[in-house]
Amino acid sequence: MATGGNAIRGTRVGAGPMGEQDHGHHADRVAVSYWDALGNETVRYFAAGIAEEEIPEIIDSPRSGLPAGRDRENPPAVAKNEPYKTHLAYVKERRSEEEADTILADALTQLRERRGQD
Template structure:
């Protein structure tokens, strides 16, 4: 439950400005909040028309997911640039290591690790010296 004193307030479709609010103190007649319907087209020609509250043009999303095929849809009807579905913006451990170490550093770390394994007798000498 959201505390009434917090700044979190939301709207939903069909909300009327000033309805049911005792905090505003004015008894103006209820009127719907201004809304706009925006058209988006995917590369297959499907049209999606979500409804937004009236807002500045730069705050309206440029792309939207197509309701029929799930592909990216744009407002101008041009094909959206395909995004890598597996790229979540995070880096792997190997990518972080490659940023911190050069190829020569990596070779030195590998040689040290192999020497430790040879000293402990974990790996045979012949197997590692051939590589």
């Protein structure tokens, strides 16, 4: 059996001639590099006509998840996560010990009056 040559084998129907470059217009763009604290570089592309102030200064690095900035020598620092605070911790930030004692004494007095104890 002789094998025949089939020029369209493995190509998409209607794809046009091989190597055709007329599949749309490519807009002009600018490449902006971002670096994270580990030294990873991420390149983002933006439209060439975009205003400079619309290009973000900080993005999240897809490699590390850390914040990445446009200054290679001074990448943004990782934000320090504050531990979870209880309700009591927030109250202690707002009230002094004297205020807490006064409020507690008033609350106990009201409770005793309601119960008929005094």
